[in-house]
Amino acid sequence: MRTTIRINDQLLREAKAHAALMGCSLTSVIEDALRQALSPQTASPRRDRITLTTVSGRGLRPGVDLDDSAKLLDMLEQVDVPD
Numbered sequence: 001m002r003t004t005i006r007i008n009d010q011l012l013r014e015a016k017a018h019a020a021l022m023g024c025s026l027t028s029v030i031e032d033a034l035r036q037a038l039s040p041q042t043a044s045p046r047r048d049r050i051t052l053t054t055v056s057g058r059g060l061r062p063g064v065d066l067d068d069s070a071k072l073l074d075m076l077e078q079v080d081v082p083d
Helices: 009-022 024-039 068-079
Strands: none
Touching: 009 024
């Protein structure tokens, strides 16, 4: 079926370039885009559940600021040497 549609000039140039790159017609590009837009949206594939290992403790050491990555790295590199 033939029809007339109005398309933004830039979008049309991009669609034509895409068609040329893919080696297909502009009609084919538009039809594929419409099929994709009109197809039922499928849910994302279900992912396996992840279990995080936690340990007991009393929270962060005094002076630790998780927002200051440079200071945190410095603290991690310090070696606790017993007296």
